[in-house]
Amino acid sequence: MNYWLVKSEPFKYSWNQLRQDKRTMWDGVRNYTARNNLRAMKNGDLVFFYHSNDGLEIVGIARVIKEYYPDPTVDGDTWSVVDLEPLKELKKSVTLSTIKQNEKLSQMQLVKQSRLSVSSVTKKEFDEILRLSGTVI
DNA sequence: GCCAACGTTGGC
DNA sequence: GCCAACGTTGGC
Secondary structure (H helix, E strand, O other): OOEEEEEEOOOOOOHHHHHHHOOEEEOOOOOHHHHHHHHHOOOOOEEEEEEOOOOOEEEEEEEEEEEEEEOOOOOOOOOEEEEEEEEEEEEEEEEHHHHHHOOOOOOOHHHHOOOOOEEEEOHHHHHHHHHHHOOOO
16 A cells, blocks of 8 residues: 655645545646656555645545546546545644654655655655544544 | 746757 | 756745
């Protein structure tokens, strides 16, 4: 089992929207590093849902329900998508500033590579964020 | 609104 | 293959 984090600007696609939709195709990724992370996702992997620009916090946990396939919104198979479903909302969202201040989290790819829209999360980081959020899966 | 970080493009 | 110019993302 691997862990990930995806970013979305909430006014484009929010956590609440994902909850309403029940599932979504995670499209629009146009960066090779992010795409490679998408392609490494396996069914059942857990994915933090982060609100960028507005909120700047992790708000929920999604789950991979379909592994990568070609992005149907563009020609060719250069770009990929996966399907996600909402799994659990965090009891307390975890803000970027909290993450930066936390010794166990300050090395997260989210912090190190702030522009990357799909990043990987270690198990330790995942567990620490769960702890901070007061959430049990 | 600014700017740092980073990715991409294109001339050489 | 290098690097300058430019565009985009995203935090502040």
